[in-house]
Amino acid sequence: MGGESGSILFSLVSRGAVVLAEQGSEKTEAARAAPRVARRIIEKLSTANNRVTYSQDSHLYHILCENGIIYLTMADESFGRRIPFAFLEDIKSRFSSQYGATASTALAYAYNTEFSRVLRQQMEYYSSNPNADSINKVKSEIAEVKNVMVENIEKVLDRGEKIELLMDKTDRLQGEASRFRGQARKLKNQMWWNKIRNMMLLALIIFLVIYFILALACGPKLKCAG
Known part of the structure; x- marks a missing residue:
């Protein structure tokens, strides 16, 4: 994919700290730990409209927030940021069109049975299909992340400080x-x-x-x- 290697290993959709759907991988220890790390992130994350990336070792947690809903994915650092953010834009579009305003009052994991399948399908597509990168290059403005601040995740979580975004x-x-x-x-x-x-x-x-x-x-x- 445009010289990038790696894959998307975990993703979730939440309303603040309330996880509505998630999908993970058991490929690596980092992938198995991703749900726990992701929950720690969303507990401290503002739901104001923004996008941000956090790093942990050789993995990146990419986050897109819009209308109070958080879309998060974890991928190999070598996978870059353009494709993961395009994946999040795709997931945001599918989720908002499918559930709309009902997401503002939904209970935890209310959509997990249905939407985790969508997450899995799109994770596989964006991780392995060369067409995903071609399509996303056309949508480069949507996937533009040059203003995204990358922070070390331990630095944020250990200090317990409020997450402040460059954007x-x-x-x-x-x-x-x-x-x-x-x-x-x-x-x-x-x-x-x-x-x-x-x-x-x-x-x-x-x-x-x-x-x-x-x-x-x-x-x-x-x-x-x-």
Whole structure:
């Protein structure tokens, strides 16, 4: 797959820390430990819309959050990030179209019987089918992960610190910059209208002064003798 090797070894869908469906592999010790590690991650993860990758030894945990739902997958580090995130986008699309708003109140593992089969099928497809990479190159903007911060997972979990995402910071900065530009435009428009009002007021005052001078000299109807 474009020079990348490895495979997707584990995936889950959750609402916060409530796992709704998951599918794993028994191939390696890391794959067997993935469910436990994944639960520790989602317990600390914000459900704000974002995407992030965490590293643990030679494996990467890729996460996509949207509308309060977390889509997580674990893959070999050598597998890269483009395909795992394309897999997550695919899973997100399938899950949201199949379950929609019901996921916001579903109980733990409510969809596991049905959706774990979908997870398994798509894990196998994205891990072994060369067409998966070809399709995802066409969707490169969707799978773009250059702004995803990769952190050592032990560092996050051992400290127990709140997970802060580079993308969150970027979004906040962009939002603040956008608000600043909007406020600047509003202030500029306000200053322009104030200037126009002041000029109109000054013109009115000058007109009234001239009128009163002429009225005193010629009468209210300005009928001056020739």
